Amino acid sequence: MAGKHSPDRMAGTRAERSDIVRDNWVDRWLPRGIRPYALLARWDRPIGTWLLLLPCWWGLALAVHGSQTSPLQAVWYGALMGIGALAMRGAGCTWNDITDRDFDGKVARTATRPIPAGDVSVKQALAFIVLQALVGLAVLSQFTLYAGLVAVASLGVVAIYPFMKRFTYFPQAFLGLAFNWGVLVSGALLMDRIAPEIILLYIAGISWTMSYDTIYAHMDKDDDILIGIKSTALKFGERTRPIIGGFLLLTVSLIAVAAWMHGSAGPLFWIGLAAAGAHFIWQLKTLDLNDPKKLIKHFKSNRDAGLLITLAFAFGGVGFQ
Numbered sequence: 001m002a003g004k005h006s007p008d009r010m011a012g013t014r015a016e017r018s019d020i021v022r023d024n025w026v027d028r029w030l031p032r033g034i035r036p037y038a039l040l041a042r043w044d045r046p047i048g049t050w051l052l053l054l055p056c057w058w059g060l061a062l063a064v065h066g067s068q069t070s071p072l073q074a075v076w077y078g079a080l081m082g083i084g085a086l087a088m089r090g091a092g093c094t095w096n097d098i099t100d101r102d103f104d105g106k107v108a109r110t111a112t113r114p115i116p117a118g119d120v121s122v123k124q125a126l127a128f129i130v131l132q133a134l135v136g137l138a139v140l141s142q143f144t145l146y147a148g149l150v151a152v153a154s155l156g157v158v159a160i161y162p163f164m165k166r167f168t169y170f171p172q173a174f175l176g177l178a179f180n181w182g183v184l185v186s187g188a189l190l191m192d193r194i195a196p197e198i199i200l201l202y203i204a205g206i207s208w209t210m211s212y213d214t215i216y217a218h219m220d221k222d223d224d225i226l227i228g229i230k231s232t233a234l235k236f237g238e239r240t241r242p243i244i245g246g247f248l249l250l251t252v253s254l255i256a257v258a259a260w261m262h263g264s265a266g267p268l269f270w271i272g273l274a275a276a277g278a279h280f281i282w283q284l285k286t287l288d289l290n291d292p293k294k295l296i297k298h299f300k301s302n303r304d305a306g307l308l309i310t311l312a313f314a315f316g317g318v319g320f321q
Contacts, residue, residue: 036119037128040097041090047300048093051212052179053085054306055205058255059186059198061313065264067190077189080139081182087135092158092178094129098122099162107223147189154181166228169235172213173206180205197258204254211247211280212302214240218289219296233289240289248280255309265316272312279305 026035026044042048057078064074097104097115105116114120120128140148157178164171180202187198210232217224217233218240224231236243256273259265283301288294 036114040094040114040120040125040128041132042093043086043090047303049086049089050303050306051209052089052182053082054303054310055180055202056081056085056182056186057310058201058205058306058313059183060190061310062197062201062258062262063187063190063195065262069190074190077143077186080142081186084136084139085182087132087139088158091129091132091136092161094125094132095158096162098125103227103229106227107220109220109223143185143189144192146192147185150188150194151181151185154178154185157181165224165230167230169230170232171230172210172217172232175213176206176209179209197261200254200258200261204251204258207247207254208251208302208306211244211251212299214244214247215283215287215295216299219292241284241287244287245284248277248284252277252280259313259316267316269312269316272308272316276305276308276312279308 024044026038030038038044060074060078060081064071069077097113100110101115101122104110104113110116115122115125140151143151157174161171161174161178164174183198183202183205184194187194191198214232214236217231220229221231221233223229224234233240252273256265256270259269259273279301283298283305286294287298
């Protein structure tokens with residue numbers, strides 16, 4: 001019989017706690033040689049792509065109102081941003097896994113990821129980053145020069161983000177800076193400037209990220225303590241719920257002010273924003289910081305909240321008319 005700390009038992013624990021769900025579409029449909037790269041880019045877990053893309057759409061739906069851009073052209077830009085979000089989220093995850101490879105190997109949830117598991121080498125992962133970056137560059141070639149330069153400026157934040165958890169309890173703030181940069185790109189693309197309402201919308205996105213990524217961080221808090229990684233989950237502790245409530249209130253408030261400043265927040269906008277606010281209240285009331293299954297459910301549910309906000313902008317008087 002295997003002992004308490006035998007390799008077989010440890011392997012079983014890692015498989016059970018792994019954040020990679022086996023027998024998904026990647027395992028069933030993709031060639032074996034491509035699967036590790038798909039897992040590296042998190043193609044099997046689209047929530048990160050959604051959370052990167054939605055702020056792009058917020059900015060797009062806000063900025064298109066009053067611009068010379070037709071609704072059809074805005075939809076085209078939105079589709080391009082979807083492709084770009086998929087590529088750059090994958091590149092960011094790959095970079096994160098390269099920088100965290102030593103930490104990931106010590107945590108059951110991440111030990112089976114392609115790099116610590118030995119399925120992809122660091123050199124291969126770096127080449128994969130270049131490939132994904134080229135896809136992102138192809139998307140940017142369809143934008144204005146100004147918007148492209150704004151987008152490229154985000155790379156510095158993306159590059160340093162994985163290291164922040166080693167030095168500060170607020171790596172989620174740096175993630176927010178990176179994940180909501182698309183708001184600035186959308187403003188630059190359609191307004192040819194970074195307007196005050198776009199800046200407010202960017203800050204709203206950062207506040208939103210502080211909320212949902214703190215929820216996510218609570219899943220790793222025990223492992224983070226053991227290996228010396230910092231997060232807002234550890235910093236906030238038992239105060240997490242009211243602090244998240246503050247971030248969500250700030251998010252909704254800044255979105256409302258941004259819409260008001262743009263001068264076209266109609267009744268449907270307020271209905272859509274109220275629906276998103278109700279979703280956030282549900283999150284707070286049902287959040288269990290010690291239940292990993294509920295934590296991942298609440299984290300993923302932010303896609304729905306983000307879509308409600310997108311629809312509020314698009315059809316509520318701050319978007320397509």
